[in-house]
Amino acid sequence: MITFHEVSKQYNSLAALADVSLEIADSEFVFLVGPTGAGKSTLLKLIIREELPTAGQVFVDGLEVSSLPSSHVPQLRRRVGTIFQDFKLLPQRTVFENIAFPLEILGLSDEEIKKTTKDILELVGLEDKSHHFPSQLSGGEAQRTAIARAFVLRPEIILADEPTGNLDAASAWEIMKLLGRLNNLGTVVIMATHNMDISSSLPHRKVEMQKGRIVRDSKQKGTKSHEAGKKSKEK
Amino acid sequence: MRNLTRLLKIAATRIARNPYHALAAFLVMFLTFFVAGAFVLVSLGSNILLSYFESRPAVSAFLKDGTSAEKVKKIQEDLAATGVVSKTSYISKEEALKIYKERNKNEQLLTEFVTPEILPASIEVSTYKLEDLSKVADTLKNAPVVEEVIFQKNIVETLTSWTRTLRNVGGGVVAFLLVTTFLITLIVIGLNISLHQDEIEIMRLVGATSGYIRAPFIFEGVFYGLFSAVAATTFLWLIFALATPSLQRIFAGIPILPASPVIFGYLLIGEVLVGAAIGVVGSLVATRRYLNI
Numbered sequence: 452m453i454t455f456h457e458v459s460k461q462y463n464s465l466a467a468l469a470d471v472s473l474e475i476a477d478s479e480f481v482f483l484v485g486p487t488g489a490g491k492s493t494l495l496k497l498i499i500r501e502e503l504p505t506a507g508q509v510f511v512d513g514l515e516v517s518s519l520p521s522s523h524v525p526q527l528r529r530r531v532g533t534i535f536q537d538f539k540l541l542p543q544r545t546v547f548e549n550i551a552f553p554l555e556i557l558g559l560s561d562e563e564i565k566k567t568t569k570d571i572l573e574l575v576g577l578e579d580k581s582h583h584f585p586s587q588l589s590g591g592e593a594q595r596t597a598i599a600r601a602f603v604l605r606p607e608i609i610l611a612d613e614p615t616g617n618l619d620a621a622s623a624w625e626i627m628k629l630l631g632r633l634n635n636l637g638t639v640v641i642m643a644t645h646n647m648d649i650s651s652s653l654p655h656r657k658v659e660m661q662k663g664r665i666v667r668d669s670k671q672k673g674t675k676s677h678e679a680g681k682k683s684k685e686k
Numbered sequence: 687m688r689n690l691t692r693l694l695k696i697a698a699t700r701i702a703r704n705p706y707h708a709l710a711a712f713l714v715m716f717l718t719f720f721v722a723g724a725f726v727l728v729s730l731g732s733n734i735l736l737s738y739f740e741s742r743p744a745v746s747a748f749l750k751d752g753t754s755a756e757k758v759k760k761i762q763e764d765l766a767a768t769g770v771v772s773k774t775s776y777i778s779k780e781e782a783l784k785i786y787k788e789r790n791k792n793e794q795l796l797t798e799f800v801t802p803e804i805l806p807a808s809i810e811v812s813t814y815k816l817e818d819l820s821k822v823a824d825t826l827k828n829a830p831v832v833e834e835v836i837f838q839k840n841i842v843e844t845l846t847s848w849t850r851t852l853r854n855v856g857g858g859v860v861a862f863l864l865v866t867t868f869l870i871t872l873i874v875i876g877l878n879i880s881l882h883q884d885e886i887e888i889m890r891l892v893g894a895t896s897g898y899i900r901a902p903f904i905f906e907g908v909f910y911g912l913f914s915a916v917a918a919t920t921f922l923w924l925i926f927a928l929a930t931p932s933l934q935r936i937f938a939g940i941p942i943l944p945a946s947p948v949i950f951g952y953l954l955i956g957e958v959l960v961g962a963a964i965g966v967v968g969s970l971v972a973t974r975r976y977l978n979i
Contacts, residue, residue: 499891522895529893539888543703553892558689600892 452477452608452639453498458507460493460663467493469663471507475641480634482650483643485660491643494660495610498641499531500524512607529553531608532601536616538593540585540600546592547572547581550599557604567603575599575629591622598629602638609633611642615649623649693898697905700878708910711874715914715964716921718863719957723922725856726953727945732849735937739845744819745837747826748806757831758809765811765825770818777808806833816842864964871910871968872975875903879976886977900973907969911961919954926950 453475460468468490475481483491496502497509500516509516511527519527540549550571554564572578575595585593594614601609611630615623627649634640644650650657659667701708749758758776765771777785779802786805790796811822819837826835879886889899926945 525893525895527893528891533891539884539891541885541888543699552888555689555692556889556892556894556898560688604893 452479452512453641454508454510455494455497456508456510458497458504458509460490460497460502461505466663468497468504471663471665473658473665473668475639478634478637478639480631480640480653480655481642482653482655482657483641483660484645484647484650484657485666487645488662489660490663491660492612493663495533495612495641495643498608498610499528499533529557529604530606531610532598532604532606534594534597534601534609534611534614536613538585538597538617540593540596542585545582545584546577546588546596546599549585549596550603553600553604571599571603574602574632589622590618591625594618594622594626595629598626598633602633606638608639608641611640613644614642615644615646620648627653689898693901694905697902697909700882700902701906701909704878704881707874707877711870711910712914712917714870715867715910715961716918718860718867719915719918719961720922721863722860722960723919723953723957725852725860726956727922727926727949729849729852729856730949731945732845732852736842736845736849739842744813744816744842745811745822745826745835747809747811747829747832748834748836749808750831750833751806753807753831758807761809761826761829761831764829765809765822768818768822768825770813770815771811771822772814773812775810777810779803779805779807782807816846864960868964868968871907871964872972874910875907875969875972876976878906879903879972900970900977903973903977904966904969907965907972908962909965911963911965912958915957915961916954919950919957922953923950 453473455471455473458468458471459466471490471494473494483494485491493502497504498511498516500519503517511531514527516527541552544552547568551564551568554567559567568581569578572581575598577592577595577599580588580592580596583592585596588596594617598609598614609630614630615626618626623646630640630642631653657667657669658665747761762774762776765774782805783800783802786800787797809826811826813819813822823835823837826832886899930945
């Protein structure tokens with residue numbers, strides 16, 4: 452689904468990513484772990500073309516992202532939902548309106564928007580908060596609203612940049628459950644996190660980054676699927 | 687169409703949330719369109735006034751009592767022979783009394799004791815060109831039957847000079863105000879763009895096209911232009927309507943008032959078009975300059 456081929460990203464003299472190659476399959480859940488400045492957020496930004504690589508190529512579902520004409524970038528972003536540590540909700544809009552925002556941009560009718568948004572509100576368990584404003588929500592509820600907005604267009608990929616960073620442990624696990632549910636529906640989830648408790652407690656693939664490089668990938672080293680693949684090749 | 691309604695709603699909400707920005711833009715545009723409209727009206731009025739004076743018999747020669755019809759005819763033929771005269775007309779004593787009574791019909795005291803004998807007969811002469819008035823006046827002054835000559839050269843010259851000055855000064859002021867208005871629109875839209883950076887970022891992330899992100903700012907500029915143009919023209923029309931009775935007394939006899947509503951219609955259309963254009967261009971420049979999408 453997503454391929455990074457020898458990708459580097461340079462900010463002046465600083466190398467945010469150096470020669471990164473990575474393959475992420477359909478329906479995969481991947482943790483990007485590593486300290487601040489490791490290049491996790493840059494990697495996510497390259498997928499939605501918030502940034503362009505200095506070298507190498509990024510492919511999303513076979514499309515080379517960096518060579519996409521600017522006019523096609525909105526279509527790419529509609530296929531990739533994004534979630535952030537600071538939620539990025541519109542404070543003057545209610546939960547319902549925040550979630551409906553991407554549907555409005557698509558030009559759907561009011562009835563379609565109402566129905567789709569209701570379904571998503573149900574999925575994230577916020578039916579009773581639909582008329583609340585972000586300032587009236589707890590951190591967990593705000594993040595669930597952000598997830599609902601990211602998922603309302605039913606994207607194939609969800610990028611989550613430190614989604615549990617501002618949350619207490621209970622809320623963080625709620626968010627993880629929700630992301631797991633979206634992954635079970637077939638959505639690729641790539642989550643950048645510092646939270647080792649969460650990433651080490653879950654059986655998903657972990658890609659560890661340091662100073663812009665991938666230093667460990669659980670799929671490449673010691674994972675069952677990797678070993679099985681190796682044995683079948685040897686036979 | 688659905689998106690257009692939504693984009694207009696976004697623009698209206700942004701205007702409502704930043705009323706001071708909106709008011710600043712509206713007032714500057716209002717002032718510009720009010721001054722521009724007033725300048726256009728005064729310009730039109732002075733042109734009508736000028737045409738009126740230019741088309742009126744420009745030289746009046748009062749004749750001595752007892753001047754025979756043959757002598758009057760001779761003067762008219764001499765004037766026609768100059769080739770510069772467009773029209774001559776003879777006003778007899780009786781006709782002069784009739785005109786006098788018509789002009790002063792509301793002032794009984796002024797008309798009561800006036801008889802044809804008191805008023806002189808006259809010849810009124812129009813020329814094709816203003817500069818020929820002096821020549822005609824000199825010809826008439828030299829005629830032995832002419833008692834006195836009066837002509838409106840000074841009025842026309844002064845009016846021409848005023849109109850020219852008005853065009854230059856008014857044009858300059860309006861141009862200055864238009865540039866100011868354009869810059870204010872640009873600044874206000876630029877400020878609103880910085881105020882809505884978060885919303886713009888979210889729009890980009892959820893897949894809004896650059897047109898969708900830009901459109902509410904363009905509409906905002908157009909709103910300012912349209913509303914201020916309509917308000918300024920309406921205000922101008924109100925002032926003009928209130929001032930018309932007084933102005934009619936000042937310009938009595940000159941067909942300048944009341945001004946036709948068609949003039950205000952054209953003025954409204956012109957100002958709305960200019961307002962919308964300034965709004966569109968100002969906000970386009972602002973979005974190109976301040977919006978990184």
